[in-house]
Amino acid sequence: MKRKKLITLLGAAAISLSAAVVGAAIKQPTPAQAASNKKSVKDKSFTFAKTWRTKWYSTYYLTPSPMEIYKTGLKSPWTGENVKTVMGVVPKTAKTMVVTPKKMHGDDWLILTPAGARNNADTHALTSKLEKLNGKKHRVIFEANPDNGKVINQFFKSEKLAKKYGNHHFKDMTYSEISPR
Structure with missing residues (x-):
């Protein structure tokens, strides 16, 4: 039993x-x-400062269209596409740019790299500063080489300012010697 x-x-x-x-x-x-x-791309969104969120103009021939910066994305002046800006790793197929902060020449820069990029060919470095132009302060967005921080392009809030000051060298910035501007 x-x-x-x-x-x-x-x-x-x-x-x-x-x-x-x-x-x-x-x-x-x-x-x-x-x-x-896992957290989605939306959960890792990078938010631009309010002072950056507008349409920006340049006379540089490699940026034929204006750059529009939104809260968590931008309309790329390089490709004309709307892309999300995120921090961290994202799928290679997503239309996103990964944002990484970096200090160069004493300024804080945002390094924008397309998701899945294998080299720096499509990587851009941006910073924003208030600059004095003709006695008035204007916000300017500078684009630089992400490796050395030397300015290759600058964006202004109006086409008129871009045409007038597009080739101006600001004293507090380091410019590339081979800048095509």
Whole structure:
């Protein structure tokens, strides 16, 4: 009799144990579920300062269209596409630019790299400063080489300012010698 009870007890324990293992296995997310549970690009959005959020103009021939900066994205003057700006790693297929802060020549710069980029060919460095032009202060966005911080382009809030001061060298900035401006 004891033997039958022992076998029954062991059988019930084995069934309970296998049910627990199957239940635990069901609760484990698949790789696809795990990826979808990670924070989305939206959760990692980079927010531009309010002083940056507007349309910016340049006379530089490699930026034929104006740059429009939004709260968490921009209309690229280099490609004409609207892209999201994020911090961290994003899928290579997403239309995003990864933002990384960097200090160059004493200024704080934002390094913008297209998601999935393998080199710096499409990487841009931007900073914003108040500059005195003809006795008035104007905000200017400077674009520089992300490797050395030397300015290659500058953006203004109006086409008139861009045409008038597009080739102006500001004393507090370091300019590239091969700048095509």
